[in-house]
Amino acid sequence: xTRTPGERWRAPWACNPEASRGRVHPxxxxxxxxxxxxxxxxxxxxxxxRRLMHKTQVFLFHEGxxxxxxxxxxxxxxxxxRALARSLGLDEDLAEALALSHDLGHPPFxxxxxxxxxxxxxxxxxxxxxxxxxxxxxxxxxxxxxxxGLNLAWETLEGLxxxxxxxxxxxGSPLGRARARGVPTAIxxxxxxxxxxxxxHASAEAQAAAIADDxxxxxxxxxxxxxxxxxxxxxxxxxxxxxELLAEIDHLHPGLPRTKRIHELTRRVITRFVEDVVxxxxxxxxALAPATAQDIRRAxxxxxxxxxxxxxxxxxxxxxxxxxxxxxxxxxxVRGQAEAVVRELFERFTADPASLPExxxxxxxxxxxxKLARRAADYIxxxxxxxAVQEHxxxxxxxxxxxxx
Numbered sequence: 001x002t003r004t005p006g007e008r009w010r011a012p013w014a015c016n017p018e019a020s021r022g023r024v025h026p027x028x029x030x031x032x033x034x035x036x037x038x039x040x041x042x043x044x045x046x047x048x049x050r051r052l053m054h055k056t057q058v059f060l061f062h063e064g065x066x067x068x069x070x071x072x073x074x075x076x077x078x079x080x081x082r083a084l085a086r087s088l089g090l091d092e093d094l095a096e097a098l099a100l101s102h103d104l105g106h107p108p109f110x111x112x113x114x115x116x117x118x119x120x121x122x123x124x125x126x127x128x129x130x131x132x133x134x135x136x137x138x139x140x141x142x143x144x145x146x147x148x149g150l151n152l153a154w155e156t157l158e159g160l161x162x163x164x165x166x167x168x169x170x171x172g173s174p175l176g177r178a179r180a181r182g183v184p185t186a187i188x189x190x191x192x193x194x195x196x197x198x199x200x201h202a203s204a205e206a207q208a209a210a211i212a213d214d215x216x217x218x219x220x221x222x223x224x225x226x227x228x229x230x231x232x233x234x235x236x237x238x239x240x241x242x243x244e245l246l247a248e249i250d251h252l253h254p255g256l257p258r259t260k261r262i263h264e265l266t267r268r269v270i271t272r273f274v275e276d277v278v279x280x281x282x283x284x285x286x287a288l289a290p291a292t293a294q295d296i297r298r299a300x301x302x303x304x305x306x307x308x309x310x311x312x313x314x315x316x317x318x319x320x321x322x323x324x325x326x327x328x329x330x331x332x333x334v335r336g337q338a339e340a341v342v343r344e345l346f347e348r349f350t351a352d353p354a355s356l357p358e359x360x361x362x363x364x365x366x367x368x369x370x371k372l373a374r375r376a377a378d379y380i381x382x383x384x385x386x387x388a389v390q391e392h393x394x395x396x397x398x399x400x401x402x403x404x405x
Contacts, residue, residue, distance in 0.1 A: 011089030013290040015203050021154035024138075024194065025147040035153045040097035042150045046143070048104040048136050049074075054384035056110035068220050070110070074103050076220060080212035080274060081205075084304065087278045088285070090205050097152075098159040098209035105132025107381040108388040109338035111326075116342035117377050124370045128177065130163050131184030132381050138190060140378060158196050159206030161187045165302070167198040200297045204281075207296075207304035211277055218317045219269040225325040226262045233261060239320045241313035245269065269317075276310040337400035341392045342380060348395050349376035355395060 010016060017034035030038055043049055052071035068076075078099040085095035106129045107113035117127040137160065138149040161167070167183050168174055174182055182188075183198065191198060201207065222242075225231040236242040242265070249256065249264045256264065284303040290296050296303055306314055325331070349356050350372050353364045360379050364372060383391065393399045 009089065010091055013204060013285065013293055013296050014090045015094050015155050015205055015293045017091065023151045023153055025151050027151065034093060036091055036093040036097055036156065039152045039156045040093055040100060042152065043097055043101045046141050046150060048141055048382065049100065051382065051384050052103065054386055055106055055108055056385050068224055070103055070106055073216060073220065074100055076216040077102065077209065077212045080215050080270065081209040083274060084208040084212060084277060085205060088204065088208070088281050088304070090208060094155060094205040095208045097156050098206050099212055101133060101137060101160060102163055102209060102213060103129065103133070104136050105129040105381060107342065108383045108385045109342065112335045112338045113342050116339040117346065117380060120343060120346040121373055121377055124373045125185055126181045127377055128184055130160065131186050134160050135186040138186065154194065155203060157190065159202045159209065161196050162198065162202040162206065163210050166200055170199050197297060201299065201302060202297065203293050204296045204304055207302050211304055214314065215270060215273040218314060219266050221321055221325060222269065222317065223262060223266040225321070230325055230328045230330065233258065235324065239316050241316055273310065273314065276307055277304060280305055280307045341388055341400065344396065345380055345388065345392060346376050349379065
């Protein structure tokens with residue numbers, strides 16, 4: 001039997017690249033890659049993807065060579081997403097493309113930078129890194145002669161837009177974060193031209209990428225926190241799920257050095273989560289009996305999910321990490337400085353657009369406040385941690401050091 005390039009076995013409920021809803025700007029099919037492989041490759045070769053190497057995950061860029069950056073986190077999400085897709089008969093390349101692109105919109109300094117930009121843009125729809133990733137791949141990435149953005153397939157854009165689930169209820173009212181400020185303009189504008197079915201879930205591949213994100217940052221933020229000395233293994237007794245894993249490790253490998261205990265814990269967290277999602281996914285798919293990818297979208301709830309017990313365990317890990325790591329006093333001092341850098345850059349660029357690089361000033365003559373604010377946010381969001389500090393030093397006489405105490 002003749003197979004198309006890169007073809008693998010797919011379940012009936014998987015997205016099929018040969019049946020893709022296509023691209024805004026039609027292109028000649030590739031003789032060597034499927035449509036979703038092409039999307040994956042375009043993401044990898046984008047400038048926004050390269051910049052993830054110098055963007056914060058939890059710890060700032062100069063806090064050590066072994067802590068995660070936004071790029072290493074993204075690669076870890078990609079590996080987990082592919083593993084889930086392979087086990088469930090999904091299109092691995094679409095799951096990978098979504099995993100690789102899901103964090104393209106993160107500004108410098110991780111969630112601190114996002115919160116700062118969101119506050120700056122409060123009067124103009126706010127800032128959301130998922131919506132910013134959508135802006136990047138549809139508009140801001142400026143590489144190709146024939147079109148703006150990356151001209152990705154509909155299925156990839158759908159997965160990006162609905163990374164966290166449906167954006168509106170069946171009656172059109174916003175859901176989730178969109179309740180406060182509405183569905184992001186970039187997504188709404190695209191949806192008017194090519195509807196993204198915003199009231200329904202995304203494909204199973206998109207759901208796999210989204211839950212892979214949760215798995216990766218739970219496990220690896222725990223790993224980084226322990227290795228940085230902000231968490232201690234004894235602290236984990238407060239989380240039954242983690243305490244049970246540590247007991248298993250100590251039973252199998254008594255006297256193991258701390259670094260190896262941490263690694264054994266991290267890999268077990270990932271394994272337990274992945275195996276649970278695969279088992280629960282198979283159970284939900286069997287109950288739904290979907291015949292097409294569209295049946296997955298219309299299921300009314302995610303089909304790629306944790307079981308109830310594991311969802312409770314996963315939530316307990318997040319509930320532990322939030323106060324113990326993300327709000328650790330050493331990180332909070334630096335967070336305040338990073339927030340000031342972002343806010344002061346935004347205030348300078350909006351008050352004095354001439355301080356923006358020449359290419360970013362185009363079309364701003366006579367621009368209203370909303371356009372100017374969004375342009376400044378687009379520029380800042382694309383910065384790496386180091387470049388944001390560099391720009392701050394260019395524009396201000398004093399800049400924070402941004403180092404952990």
